Amino acid sequence: MCPEKGISKTMSKTNIDEINRNIYDIKNKDEYEFKIKKGLTPEIIKEISIQKRDPEWMRDFRLKALEVYNKLELPTWGPDLSELNMEEIATYVRPKTKLNNSWEDVPEDIKTTFDKLGIPEAEKTSLAGVGAQYDSEVVYHSMKEELIKQGVIYTDMETAVREYPDLVQKHFMKCVPIYDHKFVALHGAVWSGGSFVYVPKGIKVDIPLQSYFRLNSPESGQFEHTLIIVDEGASLHFIEGCSAPKYNKVNLHAGCVELYVKDNAYLRYSTIENWSKNMLNLNTKKAIVGKNAKMEWVSGSFGSKISMLYPMSILNGEGSKTEFTGISFAGKGQNLDNGFKVIHNAKNTSSVVNAKSISKNGGKCTYRSLVRIEENAKNSKSSVSCESLMLDDISISDTIPVNDIKTDEVEFSHEAKIGKISDKTIFYLMSRGLSEEDAKAMIVRGFAYPISKELPVEYAVEMNNLINLELEGSIG
Amino acid sequence: MKQTLLEIKDLCVKAEDKEILKGINLKINKGEIHVIMGPNGSGKTTTANAILNNPAYTKTNGTINFEGTDITNSKTDEIARNGVFMSFQLPEEIPGVSVTNFLKYAKNKATGEPVKIFKFKQELKQYMEELNMNSNNMERSLNVGFSGGEKKKNEILQMLVLNPKLAILDETDSGLDVDAIKTVSKGIEMFKNDDNAILIITHNTKILHSLKVDYVHVLVNGKIVKTGEQELANEIEANGYEQYKHKA
Amino acid sequence: MQTLKLNETPIRTCRNFNINNIKLENIEIPNTINKFNNIKITGDISLISNNTSDIKLTYGIEEGLIKQIKEYQNAKIAINCNGKLQCTHEKLDIDFNLDEDNSTLLENLEIIANENSKSTIILKYKSEKDLEFWHNGVIRVNAKKNSEINIILVNLLNIKSNNFMSIENNIEGNAKVKYTIIDFGGKNSITNYYSNIIGENADNKINTIYLGKENQLFDLNYIGELRGKKSNIDIEVQGALTDKAKKHFKGTIDFKKGCKKATGNENEACMLLSDTAKSLALPMLLCSEEDVEGNHSSSAGKIGEKELFYIMSRGFELKEAMKLIVRAKFNKIIENIDNEELKEEISNEIDKRLD
Incomplete structure (x- = not known):
């Protein structure tokens, strides 16, 4: 993250030069005090459970999830996951530090990394709270005083399991059941770290809460669990940023995000994901949306080798709404299979989807989605728009949307477009003095604007930087 | 002696394998307003695109000099940065890039x-x-979502902001109502001074009523068949292009 | 009784979206195949022979059903549109009538549209009685350079029968292949349509209307692979469903490497006339070439209240008003048929089926 870079330079060429991929590639010495044996057995799960000081119910839950994991098959669709060998991936890495509540207490090398990514700056300037996860433990957590006074809870997931057992047990993996798919089951068994947020009834958190995930250790998996409950009439904007330095071996990320947006509540969940290009990002995100509540997803997907990410809104409450605004940008060696799922499960619900993708340099983007309007969802509306941009003729862009309409009183529409940047448009911009590269970059940034405008300024800047970074030297 | 801005010699241009321009000669000095008139398909837009070296058009012969520099094969953006501006007949839409940001950039x-x-x-x-x-x-x-008139005005706005040495206005007046044409003419007058020049490409003469024009060139079938002063435009308005067609 | 798994999509998606294939349960596959005598052919019958080539399909509805045709075909028709006479428009009408004595139709139809030929072929499938008939057919079209072929496929079978159709086209340079498909009949009406659009400027248009009632199920799997430069495909599907009818539309436009400047459009709209009718759609765009233009749009919903109100205010009952609107929507596609009698027949069928 580079929030210190300022806003006014978004469009200037100098910004492109300032960015250096290296800042995302800082590796720390792979130090750890404890790294469990590779592979997955009930013994390992029990070991994790002890390490985590789990209550009994959580330990049993993990063992149950392991059983399910061993039964389920890998998906029969989507990107090829054959390179993934679970026996090879150490599922649990714990860094050398305990939970800190002051930035000064975070060990120097970890701190340097986060500093370079701009985390504390972001906090200092505009964010209500920051949780940063380094490998599997949350190392730093803080929240503004006034929010604490209002009863807002923002803590790491392990602490939440111990300190808020009722809230957690009632919601934990109820939104995303372990039977959903193999990687959710795996997550249930080995989850570690993550954030817990509870916003009490009627409380409006008007500045964004942020968490930051980072994978450092080679061959380690990250299985953080995010559980957010926005109670009736409350509102929240939560930002998740993800990044990992580059290693040669495959890294796995199988996190899980569960969001409960209660009646009349509002939640916006924003993600900028820039995992390194060897990451398998098999993340599961789901929201259950109550009566007249609104769930908004904003998602930018830039990193990873393979990504299979389909955030889902279940519109259970009458009059509930959801919006998804997302962009994927796949470059060389990347296969980003992303999309969105929505189930309309009550009257008068509505969904709006605006998905974009950019493929270049042999990268592959797939938009895969589901819109399901159930029989009881009378008078519901859904409108979907997908746009894909091909930057060269060696890349791939696929659109695979399923539209499942089970009743008549609905308004459903879906539109998709694939194409390249038109030569006429490039000529137009060049006739105004822009070089071909600048012209293309401007068009691409404009293409991504509907997403970047939904992000807080420093994230929008980062996204534009990422786009510039991706485009650098690859077009012209 | 006036200073030459643009000089086109024996220019032949093809588009999609079809020969459009068949030997054009044109010299524009600082301080001058030139008009190229001609019926549809005579090669007017091709002339503008050839000056900006649009890669969709191929030059098979001739040269283009701008302020003494050969720009025949220069890249479009270099030509633009040297001070040539073209107002497009159909301006492109660029979603997500605001007018301000674009012009600033x-x-x-x-x-x-x-x-x-x-x-x-x-x-x-x-x-x-x-x-x-x-x-x-x-x-x-x-x-994006601009009306025809708004798009054309936006082109004139860009011309004023970028303040080029030579402005080529390709059918800037087409499809505009009387008021919009007046506004566009006003923009052109604001822009015009002794150090720059304008090349107006049009197939009608409406826009010429409120401008003082130095030269009028009649382009028919890829050739300039006649060059004259303002009266030539009036004459064409009265009689049309018919009499020039056999000359091409 | 058997369970059939048919019409696999070219690319799989999540299994619980229930669209990768269609499963038909309790299907009774006929085990005795008799001769099929009820074929009526009119028009330029000199084009017809029985010299069909071996059936080899890239996709096809399902291996077993294709094998059934290979082994037991009872209608073997080769059509050779020769276009020897310049500017002639060759025409053929083929009617298949299923009845008690001709209850199973396994047709193998091969059409070769030779260079510069121009032809229109109408294929009509009807059933006399309300029995469970079985229709399983293969249509192969080989459109040579500069040929133009117009195929009108009319399925007016009853709603107790099984209707299976595998269509494959090979379209060479500058050839135009146009399909108008009227898909009304069958308890299960399953169509697999594949076009290999291989030549430069090759063009393929598919216009389909379907109409489903009671427990009818339609599964349409349309695949267009664009390989030729500047080639084009347009898929237009309009449908209406009432009662508990279900439709699965799987439309794939695949821009293969090398199809520079190709274009593909897919538009699918489903009118839901009852709250138990179901529309499932998967309009795919696959793209491995840069300089192309692909669009698809898909929509579903009931007939607009305003539209209905307007028509009813002119004295139409609700049902009549609905019929009128459905017919109006379908007319755009029916207009493609250059045969007044057939148009009338289709129009009457819409009325009858929506009664």
Whole structure:
């Protein structure tokens, strides 16, 4: 993250030069005090459970999830996951530090990394709270005083399991059941770290809460669990940023995000994901949306080798709404299979989807989605728009949307477009003095604007930087 | 002696394997307004695109010099940065890029100097008022959802902001109502001075009523068949192109 | 009784979206195949022979059903549109009538549209009685350079029968292949349509209307692979469903490497006339070439209240008003048929089926 870079330079060429991929590639010495044996057995799960000081119910839950994991098959669709060998991936890495509540207490090398990514700056300037996860433990957590006074809870997931057992047990993996798919089951068994947020009834958190995930250790998996409950009439904007330095071996990320947006509540969940290009990002995100509540997803997907990410809104409450605004940008060696799922499960619900993708340099983007309007969802509306941009003729862009309409009183529409940047448009911009590269970059940034405008300024800047970074030297 | 800005010699141009321009000669000095008139398909737009070296057109013969530099094969953006501007007949839509950001960026490219945003916005606002443009358009995506008239005015706005040495206006008057044509003419007058020049490409003469034109060239079937002064435009308005067609 | 798994999509998606294939349960596959005598052919019958080539399909509805045709075909028709006479428009009408004595139709139809030929072929499938008939057919079209072929496929079978159709086209340079498909009949009406659009400027248009009632199920799997430069495909599907009818539309436009400047459009709209009718759609765009233009749009919903109100205010009952609107929507596609009698027949069928 580079929030210190300022806003006014978004469009200037100098910004492109300032960015250096290296800042995302800082590796720390792979130090750890404890790294469990590779592979997955009930013994390992029990070991994790002890390490985590789990209550009994959580330990049993993990063992149950392991059983399910061993039964389920890998998906029969989507990107090829054959390179993934679970026996090879150490599922649990714990860094050398305990939970800190002051930035000064975070060990120097970890701190340097986060500093370079701009985390504390972001906090200092505009964010209500920051949780940063380094490998599997949350190392730093803080929240503004006034929010604490209002009863807002923002803590790491392990602490939440111990300190808020009722809230957690009632919601934990109820939104995303372990039977959903193999990687959710795996997550249930080995989850570690993550954030817990509870916003009490009627409380409006008007500045964004942020968490930051980072994978450092080679061959380690990250299985953080995010559980957010926005109670009736409350509102929240939560930002998740993800990044990992580059290693040669495959890294796995199988996190899980569960969001409960209660009646009349509002939640916006924003993600900028820039995992390194060897990451398998098999993340599961789901929201259950109550009566007249609104769930908004904003998602930018830039990193990873393979990504299979389909955030889902279940519109259970009458009059509930959801919006998804997302962009994927796949470059060389990347296969980003992303999309969105929505189930309309009550009257008068509505969904709006605006998905974009950019493929270049042999990268592959797939938009895969589901819109399901159930029989009881009378008078519901859904409108979907997908746009894909091909930057060269060696890349791939696929659109695979399923539209499942089970009743008549609905308004459903879906539109998709694939194409390249038109030569006429490039000529137009060049006739105004822009070089071909600048012209293309401007068009691409404009293409991504509907997403970047939904992000807080420093994230929008980062996204534009990422786009510039991706485009650098690859077009012209 | 007037200083030559643009000089085209024996220019032949093909588009999609069809020969469009068949030997054009044209010389434009500083301080002059030139008009190229001609019926549809005579090669007017091709001339404009050839000057800006649009890669969709191929030059098979001839040269183009701008201020003594050969720009025949220069890249479009270099030609633009040297001070040639073209107002498009059909301006492209650029979603997600606001008018302000676009112009600021282009201005920066043209001058090579950083643009001071506050002053720049003031200047922009002033021009927009002069051109009867809604200043809310500043933050809208470039040309997206603009009406035909708004697009053309936006082209004139860009011309004023970028302040080129030579402005080529390709059918800027087509499809505009009387008031819009007046506004566009006003923009052209604001722009015009002794150090720059304008090349107006049109198939009708409406826009010429309120401008003092130095030369009128009649382009028919890829050739300039006659060059004259303002009266030539009036004559064409009265009699049409028929009499010139056999000459091509 | 058997369970059939048919019409696999070219690319799989999540299994619980229930669209990768269609499963038909309790299907009774006929085990005795008799001769099929009820074929009526009119028009330029000199084009017809029985010299069909071996059936080899890239996709096809399902291996077993294709094998059934290979082994037991009872209608073997080769059509050779020769276009020897310049500017002639060759025409053929083929009617298949299923009845008690001709209850199973396994047709193998091969059409070769030779260079510069121009032809229109109408294929009509009807059933006399309300029995469970079985229709399983293969249509192969080889459109040579500069040929133009117009195929009108009319399925007016009853709603107790099984209707299976595998269509494959090979379209060479500058050839135009146009399909108008009227898909009304069958308890299960399953169509697999594949076009290999291989030549430069090759053009393929598919216009389909379907109409479903009671427990009818339609599964349409349309695949267009664009390989030729500047080639084009347009898929237009309009449908209406009432009662508990179900439709699965799977439309794939695949821009293969090398199809520079190709274009593909897919538009699918489903009118839901009851709250138990179901529309499932998967309009795919696959793209491995840069300089192309692909669009698809898909929509579903009931007939607009305003539209209905307007028509009813002119004295139409609700049902009549609905019929009128459905017919109006379908007319755009029916207009493609250059045969007044057939148009009338289709129009009457819409009325009858929506009664």
